[in-house]
Amino acid sequence: MARLDRRRTTHDGERVMTAPSLDLPAAASNAAVLACGAWLKNAACLLNGQHVQWSPVHGDLGDPANCIALEQSVEALLQKAGGQVDAIAHDLHPDFFSSQLALRIADQLGVPAIGVQHHHAHIGAVAAEFGLHEPLIGLALDGVGLGTDGVAWGGELLWVDGAQWRRLGHLQTLALPGGDTAAREPWRMAAAVLHGMGRDAEIVARYGDKVGKPAAQTVQSMLARGLNCPPATGAGRWFDAAAGALGISVKQAFEAEAAIALERLATAWLAEHGEPDGARDYAIDDEGVLDLRPLFARLFALGEGDARDVARGAALFHTTLVAALAEWTEHAAKRYDAGAIAFGGGCFFNRVLTSRLGAELERRDLHVFLPQKVSCGDAGLALGQAWVAAHQLQETETSKTGANACA
Numbered sequence: 001m002a003r004l005d006r007r008r009t010t011h012d013g014e015r016v017m018t019a020p021s022l023d024l025p026a027a028a029s030n031a032a033v034l035a036c037g038a039w040l041k042n043a044a045c046l047l048n049g050q051h052v053q054w055s056p057v058h059g060d061l062g063d064p065a066n067c068i069a070l071e072q073s074v075e076a077l078l079q080k081a082g083g084q085v086d087a088i089a090h091d092l093h094p095d096f097f098s099s100q101l102a103l104r105i106a107d108q109l110g111v112p113a114i115g116v117q118h119h120h121a122h123i124g125a126v127a128a129e130f131g132l133h134e135p136l137i138g139l140a141l142d143g144v145g146l147g148t149d150g151v152a153w154g155g156e157l158l159w160v161d162g163a164q165w166r167r168l169g170h171l172q173t174l175a176l177p178g179g180d181t182a183a184r185e186p187w188r189m190a191a192a193v194l195h196g197m198g199r200d201a202e203i204v205a206r207y208g209d210k211v212g213k214p215a216a217q218t219v220q221s222m223l224a225r226g227l228n229c230p231p232a233t234g235a236g237r238w239f240d241a242a243a244g245a246l247g248i249s250v251k252q253a254f255e256a257e258a259a260i261a262l263e264r265l266a267t268a269w270l271a272e273h274g275e276p277d278g279a280r281d282y283a284i285d286d287e288g289v290l291d292l293r294p295l296f297a298r299l300f301a302l303g304e305g306d307a308r309d310v311a312r313g314a315a316l317f318h319t320t321l322v323a324a325l326a327e328w329t330e331h332a333a334k335r336y337d338a339g340a341i342a343f344g345g346g347c348f349f350n351r352v353l354t355s356r357l358g359a360e361l362e363r364r365d366l367h368v369f370l371p372q373k374v375s376c377g378d379a380g381l382a383l384g385q386a387w388v389a390a391h392q393l394q395e396t397e398t399s400k401t402g403a404n405a406c407a
Contacts, residue, residue: 022052022373025131028162028387029394032081034074034105035089035385036098038118038145041378042070044098046077046085047128047386053080057379061097071101078105087112089382089389091121093146114389118145119156120165122344122376124384126369127160135161137168137338139329141353142345142377143183143236152176154234154345157288157328159336162391168332169288172196174237175229177219182237185251186258187211188219189237190244193296195223206300210250235347238292242317245296246303246310256346263350265314270352276316282324290328295320318352326360333366343370344384346377 027049034046039062044055055073058066078085090102092115099115106113116124122145123138138158147153148167155171175192176182182189187210191203203220204213222229236259243249243258248265252258269276281294295317302313329341341361348354348370358368374380 020054022054022129024050024052024128026050026133028128028133028390029397031086031390031393032084033087033089033114033386033389033393034077034081034085035116035382035389036070036074036091036102037382037385038091038098038121038378039093039096041375042066042098043379043382044070044073044077045382045386046081047383047390048081052128052383052386053077054382067097067101070098074101074105084109085111087114087389087393089114089116089385091115091146091381091385092117092148112393114385114392116385116388117148117165118381119147119153119158119345120160120388121381121384123158123160123165123342124387125374125380126342126344126371126376126384128383128387129371129374130369132340132342132369133162134340135159135336135338136340136342137329137333137336138165138342138344139325140345141235141343141347143234144232147233152230152232152234154232154236155238155290156233157290157332159332159338160342163388163395168336169284169290169328170233171235171238172289172291172293173231173233174241175223175226176232176237177222177229179228179230183240185211186240186244186249187251188244189241190300191216191219192223192229192237193241193245193293194300195220197293197296200224202300207250235345238321239317239347241296242299242314245299246313246317248310248314259347259350262314262317263352265311266318266352269311269315270318273312273315275319276312280316280320280323282320284324284328284331288328288332290324292321292324318350318356322353322356322360325357326364329361330364330366339365339367341366341368343368344376348376 032048042058046053058069088102088106090099119140122140138160140156144152157169159166177188204216208216239259243262249258283291302309
């Protein structure tokens with residue numbers, strides 16, 4: 001069984017490009033499935049048995065040019081399939097251009113359009129690459145993906161068995177003050193954690209000078225009143241909150257800037273000092289919710305110190321997160337008698353997180369898998385969509401065969 005390769009990961013994950021074609025160790029079914037990918041770092045793929053044919057990585061579908069490129073790629077992949085496939089797979093989000101394109105093409109071809117939950121697809125991509133067909137535990141950590149309850153998910157512990165899956169737990173829900181704006185301004189996520197800790201009064205005092213007192217007052221009021229503060233469980237938002245709490249980043253100039261800075265400081269600290277002293281504070285409740293707020297009391301205090309304290313805080317965030325995720329995942333693996341753990345989602349481009357968590361889980365006799373030939377971020381998501389859809393088609397066919405045999 002192939003193991004985690006810790007040499008591969010890079011925070012700019014989409015530089016690890018998906019190969020134009022790929023042969024999988026095993027087929028989910030003999031079906032041909034075209035998958036349209038997600039919204040960010042979009043790429044489509046055609047899965048035909050064990051063979052995968054990729055489109056280029058188009059980029060984010062907020063750009064009309066990328067939408068046009070996706071449509072052209074889908075047409076090209078259909079031509080490679082002889083103009084006929086058994087299903088079109090897509091993300092659950094109805095507003096994505098990729099989802100709408102999938103529905104339109106499926107209708108034109110008269111084949112099923114199969115929606116696949118974002119994080120199920122991330123874990124499916126891992127299972128597809130390594131030919132994993134036994135039930136496994138999936139740890140999907142990213143910024144956002146629509147959940148089945150309509151909430152923005154992104155810190156998910158899953159049980160996956162082909163097309164079947166179950167949500168076993170998630171990171172503590174945080175409010176996003178200002179919606180998508182909060183993902184670009186880490187101070188807002190730090191404010192959300194302060195609100196979750198019952199420390200709203202500190203928001204203006206901590207951030208008024210940095211972002212302007214009116215902005216800080218507005219966010220404090222939004223959180224208190226629950227206005228324009230949609231809930232989210234994304235792991236990426238907890239990285240942002242840590243960067244905001246430590247004063248590392250207030251506003252991001254590019255995606256994951258805060259998380260990259262946080263990782264760099266942690267890497268330097270750990271290389272020079274080793275493990276940071278102190279308890280690793282977190283909580284896991286009976287519903288499988290992992291709460292990192294206990295840690296943040298210490299991070300906010302370290303954020304008021306000098307550069308050395310801030311770097312120590314960055315290391316402490318990473319080591320505490322690793323300890324928490326390892327306990328959370330091991331408990332699920334034992335409960336469901338699963339020996340394979342799949343890592344999926346863009347947070348696993350973080351070398352500190354991935355190498356330490358992989359080593360810790362392997363020390364606990366669990367087998368850890370991270371994509372090596374396919375991006376573990378959204379650029380590789382289409383493979384997971386296609387793999388899940390192929391399994392679903394296979395299950396449907398098996399069910400029909402069984403029903404006919406009993407008729």
